[in-house]
Amino acid sequence: MRALQRPAALVPLVSRACARAAGGRARSSSGPSSAPSRPAIAAKHPYQVDLKAGTRYAWCACGHSKKQPFCDGAHKTAAPDLSPLRFQLDEAKSAWLCGCKHTKSPPYCDGTHMEEFIQKAELLEQP
Numbered sequence: 413m414r415a416l417q418r419p420a421a422l423v424p425l426v427s428r429a430c431a432r433a434a435g436g437r438a439r440s441s442s443g444p445s446s447a448p449s450r451p452a453i454a455a456k457h458p459y460q461v462d463l464k465a466g467t468r469y470a471w472c473a474c475g476h477s478k479k480q481p482f483c484d485g486a487h488k489t490a491a492p493d494l495s496p497l498r499f500q501l502d503e504a505k506s507a508w509l510c511g512c513k514h515t516k517s518p519p520y521c522d523g524t525h526m527e528e529f530i531q532k533a534e535l536l537e538q539p
């Protein structure tokens with residue numbers, strides 16, 4: 413199995429999705445007493461992608477995008493209190509981006525998808 417590394421050149425542009433995916437706080441759309449949305453499990457595996465240097469990417473943090481692992485704007489209606497993680501790299505590289513949306517190292521897979529709560533979960537219906 414190929415080892416996963418977090419590149420030092422990752423430049424996070426928005427950290428809200430990162431904090432949310434890591435179990436932290438997120439913006440709430442309906443007041444402080446409502447529970448924040450939890451990301452949907454888009455896949456039970458990571459996506460291998462070739463990332464270009466200097467390109468701005470938006471990793472889907474809500475799990476509702478039809479363009480996994482990237483954002484297609486679906487969070488605006490499906491999970492308005494979750495936002496994509498925007499990032500860019502200084503160097504091009506191949507990476508495994510999280511598809512389960514529960515990684516503690518977004519946007520990268522950290523192996524969380526192997527946990528029972530992911531493997532036994534039902535996936536969203538894809539068109």
Ligand code: FES
Binds near residue numbers: 459
């Ligand atoms: S796909 Fe989410 S941690 Fe691996």
